[in-house]
Amino acid sequence: MNLTILIVMAVLTGVLGSPYVTDTDVTPGSDSAGMSAHPNSVPEAADGTEVFHEEGVVEEEGVEEDVMATGELNPSHYPAQRAANVVKHYLNTRYGSPYRWVGLHKVHSANAEEVAESGRKYHLEISVQEMTGNTTEKCSAEVLFPALENQRSPQVQASCEALLTANTTAQEEALYQQYRRNHTLLSGHNLPDSYGHIDPDMKPLWHLGGVASSFVMLKESTENTLYNMAQVANVTQLETENDQLRFNYHVLLHDMVSQEIIHWKLLVTWSPAEGVKVLQMEELPKCEHCEVPPKPN
Template sequence: MTLMMVVVLAVLTGVTGSPNVKIRPGAESEDASVHPNSVPETVEQTESFGQQNVSSQEELEQHVMETGELNPSHYPAQRAAKVIQHYLNTRYGSPYKVFGLQTVHSGNAEDVADSGRKYQLEISVQELISNATEKCSAEVLFPRGEGQHSPQVQASCEGLLKINTKAQEEALFQKYKMNQSQLSAQYLPDSYGHIEHDMEPFWHLGQVAASFVMLKESTENSLYNMAQVANVTQLATENDRLKFDYHILLHDMVSQEIIHWKLLFTWSPPEGVKVLHMEQLPHCHGCDKPPNTN
């Protein structure tokens, strides 16, 4: 009888395993993705707070996403950095100098009393025509309050600002200042992504002018790109400045809509782009999505 009881106990032990073995909570989901800006919990923290309310944890993660250190590849940092690109174009852009965001290296966000939310960023900016690149420090403040307020930007990119394009700009200005048959063109680029060489400065000029719209419209929840110049018409020269009427298409990366804007502006080498009027046009139902919207 004693021998039989020993055998039965041995069999039961082999089937059920050791009663002292524990599976660590969460081990089965160890490969699951975590919030990009959350701080990983230690085993002790997991055991201590394992019973926390799920909604409270989500609120904590949302707070971490919006303040403190940001993930450079995620939307909060990318959206703020894109504003810096638009700012540089409005201040320093020309038909031969256009700035683009290349990389976000690091970023932080913080609430500033009742003023809004401030982002401090380290980014690399590229001048798209010369391909020159510089690492820059920048600060973006998204104001709070009623109505639409443009972000306030401070940026230090001294190397890129020293790129000398005065000779090309002056030659272009003189050519079209004396132009008897004023410029008119459509679809820059065309449906194949092609732009005639002579029209490239006017595509660049459209990008610079579009940055005035994108800077004005930018918020923490928006992300815009220039898509296409649908139409450009040169108007009569005024006060020693070339004058243009542009119909531009912007790509709203959030809604995936193509937004049409009319821009009236002047340009001269000494004064740069001066926007006289900007107007959002009614939504164009059935319009084909233009190329080059990334």
């Protein structure tokens, strides 16, 4: 056969963007390194922990419902998603750690009811994903958004299949000892940076920032918000007290509804024994002129 012609054609003929399937193992493992190293050929590329959103399970939707309606809700529409995100924050406040950061994977079903004089209650069947180890599990949950007059945080009850049983004790203990032994206290900023980069050493502090942010987001959530942590602007380790590692965090939270980026300062403690606690939280004023200077690329 004429190999040269084939190569020339291989180089010249192309179909960018055409579908390809990555999980069928079409290339023999040993020979494909040159191509599979390219992110295009293996979407789940590089660092498996970074894949947050795909697990093959997919919703089919298209059913209509009114916003803020009671009764059965479309699981993929925002009213259900907002309530489910509150459950996610709740689980983080209960079970979070630098190696246990819960994300919302999927809302299976949701319905809402008016509860006389106390607010609106959502009943949810959801899947959550542990984002550092990429495991998912199902949870049943109830979220009560208090009626507007009494501005309290949403109340959440949740039970999960096997609540986040992945054993992270050894990792946590190692990290804890490492941070305790630090001669110079840790600090970091812009996790991830403007270009999505995050130093592997800093990932536990990013996760911890995410978990700590969930304390704020749980407290601040209403039926009219959808919060997400956008970035850890700054983190500084403080002197350890009573065996608790302590950190000052400055986090940026993004509210989808208002599109605002809000700044919070948090005093966070963590130890494997006591878990994550947020001792102080303070919203920083929106400040047009005190923006973080650009980081040289």
